[in-house]
Amino acid sequence: MKIGILQCDHVREELQPRFGDYPQMIADLFAGVAPDCRFRVFRVQAFEYPDSLDECDAYITTGSRHGVNDGHTWIQRLEDFIHQLHQVKKRYVGICFGHQLMIKALGGEVRKSDKGWGIGVTVNQVLHTRSWMQPAQPVLNLIASHQDQVVSLPPTVDIDVLAGSSFCPYYMLACGDHFFSVQGHPEFIKAYSNALMEIRRAIIPAERIEQGIASLQKTLDDQLFARWAVNFFNAPGR
Known part of the structure; x- marks a missing residue:
């Protein structure tokens, strides 16, 4: 399987020697469950896109420090591309930014949450299980790093809320058999999350930072999410 990585940002320059960049994080995430996957990176901030939607079997986004409502031309272009993917199913x-932009492209609303930053490991209840969410599990723990959230779903498109919490009700979503998204960062490792929180001490309240760092003691379900994603890519209904 060939997966197109839509790269929406870079890891901060000072952290790249330790943690690499986002495409490598995604490749590492899938290496344990689908070592035969091949990847092609499209730097969408530089307007790099496939010549044909069929150049890859599926697509996945990285996160981004930018918000989907920032008004940048490259974000509008990516939103249009996501809409094209939706049209041909x-x-x-x-992932994170890509989760939010998917919903925005379909007509939903995203804005900065009045609940503040989501950081560290968050616990989310699985509300609905699709056939490809195997092995099944009642909760999903992934690393978070976001201020914006999906606050309303598209009124004319059927969206399945797969997981959520009181902090983030629309945490994991699906549309038909072709779109699947999550607010968390399955590609982040705990050391990277910790380093990112330390760098952001000037902009995130100290109490929230300490809570986020303490949450890194929780078990992550990153490999489970990777398995679900691979099952989703391979599920019937293409």
């Missing part, structure tokens, strides 16, 4: 997995 091409498989797509949206």
Whole structure:
């Protein structure tokens, strides 16, 4: 399987020597469950896109420090591309920024949450299980790093809320058999999350930072999410 990585940002320069960049994080995430996957990176901030939607079997986004409502031309272009994927029902997995932009492209609303930053490991209840969410599990623990959230779903598109919490009700979503997204960062490792929180001490309240760092003691379900994503890519209904 060939997966197109839609790269929406870079890891901060000072952290790249330790943690690499986002495409490598995603490749590492899938290496344990689908070592035969091949990846092609499209730097969408530089307007790099496939010549054809069928150049890849499926697409996945990285996160981004930018917000989907920032008004940048490259974000509008990516939103248009996601809408094209929806029209032809091409498989797509949206991570964090890509989760939010997927919903925005379909007509929903995203804005900065009045609950503040989501950081560290968050616990989310699985509300609905699709056939490809195997092995099944009642909760999903992934690393978070976001201020914006999906606050309302598209009124004219059927969206399945797969997981959520009181902090983030629309945490994991699906649209038809072709779109699947999550607010969390399955590609982040705990050391990277910790380093990112330390760098952001000037902009995130100290109490929230300490809570986030303490939460890193929780078990992560990153490999479970990777398995679900691979099952989703391979599920019937293409």
